[in-house]
Amino acid sequence: MASVSNSDNREFAWWQKALIALKIWTPPHITNHHHAKEMERPAPPPVTGAYGNEVVTGQRPRLVPQRKDQQN
Secondary structure, rough: OOOOOOOOOOOOHHHHHHHHHHOOOOOOOOOOHHHHHHOOOOOOOOOOOOOOOOOOOOOOOOOOOOOOOOOO
C-alpha cells in the first residue's frame, strides 16, 4: 500500500488509511478556523461615559458636514 500523506498529522486506523488510499473516503477537513469559530465569544466591553458608548455629535462639530446637520 502506498504511503498516505497527512498534512494535518492526524492518526488514522488501518482501515481508514485503506479507505483513504483507495479514495473511497476522505477525512473531514477541520482546521484551527473551525475550532476558533466554536469558541465562546468574549464579553462586550463595559459601557463608559455619561451617554454610554453612543457618540453625541451635537456637542462637537463634524469634520465632514452631513446633509441632515443643522445649518448655522
